Amino acid sequence: MTSFTDIPSTLTPLSVAGLTDYIQELLEQDYQLRQIWVMGEVSDLRHHASGLFFTLQDPQATATLRCVIWRSQVPRLLELPTTGTLITLLGQIRLYPQRGSYQLVVWQSIPVGEGLNALRYRQLRDRLQLEGLFDAERKRPLPPHPQIVGVVTSDQAAAWGDIQRTLRQRYPGLRVLLSPTQVQGTAAPTAIATALARLGQEGRAEVIILARGGGSAEDLACFNDERVVRAIATCPIPVITGIGHERDESLADLVADWAAHTPTAAAAQAVPSLNDLLAQHRDRTVALSQAMQTKLAIAQVQYATHLERLQRLPIERQLQQNQQRQQWQQQRLTAAIAQRLQQAQTHQATLAQKLAALNPEQVLQRGYALVRQASGALVRTTADLKVGDRVTLQLGQGSAIAQITHLSQTDSSQETDT
Template identity: 55%
Template sequence: MFHPQRKRPLPPHPQTVAVVTAPQGAAWGDIQRTLTQRYPGLRVLLSPATVQGRQAAGSIASAIARVQRDGRAEVVILARGGGASEDLECFNDERVVRAIATCTIPIIAGIGHQRDETLADLAADAVAHTPTAAAQMAVPTLASLYQQHRDRVAALQTAVERRFLYIRSHLERLRQRLEKLPQTSVSLQRANQKCQMLRQQLAAIDPHAVLQRGYAVVRLPDGAIVRQANTITPGQKLLIRFGDGQAKVIVTEIITPSQPPTSK
């Protein structure tokens, strides 16, 4: 029941706090005053108990169980003001220790003075050796919450400004690239014009286009092109390629530029 691993964490911003103490004791007044100053608007529930005498142990255990059944509290303060060691004996009772250990709600023990220590302190999830210190441990100050909020707002504003500067820089780089696009377009236009000119040149020397204009290609049976008349002989078979087809011919006569054709 005293092992550190079973200690439960305290809620950082509780909205409801239960207090187990004597309603007529000074501890209850100190706790109310401290909670009101630190965290205005907090809901405080009192589970009254006898904190001294023979009936105290059973009363404290019952008060803790009452808070457990109610279920509204997020943290419990078990408190008693200072006194003689005999007055705090009820906090060493097994019933109180077991009630603290089995409670599902975190419990802060604020019993006696700094020098006092009880088994209830060892079983509690957190220990503050006075009721006032227990109240301070239970809730943060509203001023600190306001400061945390301001810090978060400042951090968010800084992050937004950094993001804005990054986006503005990125847009500036894009703008500079867009300004260069006209020059790129001129270069692209010139390249297209050059490609068109080369395309026209290729079309002009295309052999098929030449044939379409009325020229023909003369080939030997083995496919070699005949380029000179003196390389063929009468009776030789040739293949003539036109723009729209081919013709097979037999050479009957070789005519040179200085020799007129024979009339037959």
């Protein structure tokens, strides 16, 4: 292994500025790079006071090229670049020393048509919209006071720290469940869908925040993936998205139950502010106290008014009014007593009729008799008798003694000879 002492003295280390100057000279002195035509799809377009900044993306690969059109050159363009268009640019490759990166300084632009990525995005959006995934009717309300909030983001990203800080400041004591995932790259869509499904199956969270900080259009492309959109649509828990910056909008934002501009705004939307709740409580307390004071003041005024009117009435008139009121109440009481008495008499007569109908002596008067054993028990079937028994016959008038000489039994009744 070569040690540092073995390095030839002729290999003098370069400074960062020296290396950057060397690379800059190589790039900017290259004949082919001093005037070059490049075709690609425009993305991440930003307007700035000094000009237009955007990314030129290869539709068939992941390669990208940073581009700039200085403000003085903008009026000379045949057409301004727009996000999602396929365009051919003429310019020169220049190095940006402060960042150590190269970019294309654009002189002219010629539009080609709609870019492949923009076409794919539009087709997917139209198809999902026809399915109704973006309809306002399917969006669920957020819980007003959640106790457990789920978060789907990278545990290494700044967005996770922003969300924790915002939730802690707004709603102390809240439980937060992190379902970590990738939020950038080709594996991100599957990872995000899995993280959402994990929280949905667990079922403890009352609302879920899907978040990622800002980035280029290429960095945020995973949130336009159909797998992520359908994972949000099928999640049994309401989902709030906080993806990128205010200017960014993804298909995930369109399908979510609530879309915030940033991760911090998503966290603020997920829970109420404890300070706001305390202020609202104080306002309600003050409003209730004022309402009670107003009611009391009105009641006091009414009492004073009635008392004054009562004091103005002559004593004879007051007595007359009291007598009339007493007579009216007496009449009502007499009528009510008479009505209750009539109802009681009618009810008594009905009960007397029913009692008479159930009196066994009335049955005996119609020619029937009661048969009793020597013990006095009623005879109901021939099974209660045997030949030779003496029985008492109770008639409508008087009674008689008989002796059982013969017992007979039929299918429908029992007969006894005495």
